Amino acid sequence: MTLKRNLFLAGAIVVGSAGLAQADMAATAINDLNVRAGPGPQYPSLGIATRGSQAILDGCIQGSRWCRVDVNGVRGWVYAEYLQVQQGGSSVIVEQHQVDLGVPVVTYETTASVAPDPAPGDELLGPVGSVEAISPPETVTTYVQTNPAQTVRLRGDVVVGAALPGDVTFQEIPDYQYRYVRINDRPVLVDPATRRIVYVYD
Known part of the structure; x- marks a missing residue:
């Protein structure tokens, strides 16, 4: 498992009460993933979690494809469709099974500007x-x-x-x-x- 850390923090996390009673949920990256500072590609990357990396899944934003994970002690956001967990002896994709897996709901509040607007032509x-x-x-x-x-x-x-x-x-x-x-x-x-x-x- 590889994770290159960058010193960048922005935003605040609020975890729903439903997630506080949940045991830690282990997840596996099924592809190389950018772990981002916020729930969106516009947020800077905190590092790369390589395919097969083990992560603790904190929860996902309701109605969104973004979930917060803890990888090697660094918390960040990744796409739910590239995370899988074990359910009944089988590996299932988090995005497709958030409800029946009982994935906690988390929210995100932006507290700082995290990225410039795309440059002209980008x-x-x-x-x-x-x-x-x-x-x-x-x-x-x-x-x-x-x-x-x-x-x-x-x-x-x-x-x-x-x-x-x-x-x-x-x-x-x-x-x-x-x-x-x-x-x-x-x-x-x-x-x-x-x-x-x-x-x-x-």
């Missing part, structure tokens, strides 16, 4: 959606490594499922259904039909 990655993650063959990885593309700068988390703006162009890969683009210096594979990221290279 675009945001679209909302994260459900996609089937892939494992590209070695030939595709070699192609990506030997054909570097110019990077596209976008605000937001470069994660599997994120949608790319309509004006971002993709590079074709010979004999392969997915396309290639470099977002914020990170090569990613994209489903051209949905414009969603299906794989992110380290």
Whole structure:
């Protein structure tokens, strides 16, 4: 488990009373996650929790995809769709089972400005959606490594499922259904039909 810490604190947490009586809920990251200072991609990252990292789930905002976790002693916010917990001997995604898991409800109050507005020309990655993650063959990885593309700068988390703006162009890969683009210096594979990221290279 890796978590790079940044010294940044903003906002205040209020935990609902329903969560105070709950035992600690253990969760596992199913993807590399940005742990953010607040419940949204506009908040600065406190670090990265790698796939398989163990976390204590404090609770989630009602009607939101954001949950607060404690990873290696640092508390921050992550997407609920990338957290799983054990239920009845099976692993289930937190976002889909918040109610039946009895996940506590937490709220967030902003107490400071945490990020500047996007600069002119900066675009945001679209909302994260459900996609089937892939494992590209070695030939595709070699192609990506030997054909570097110019990077596209976008605000937001470069994660599997994120949608790319309509004006971002993709590079074709010979004999392969997915396309290639470099977002914020990170090569990613994209489903051209949905414009969603299906794989992110380290």
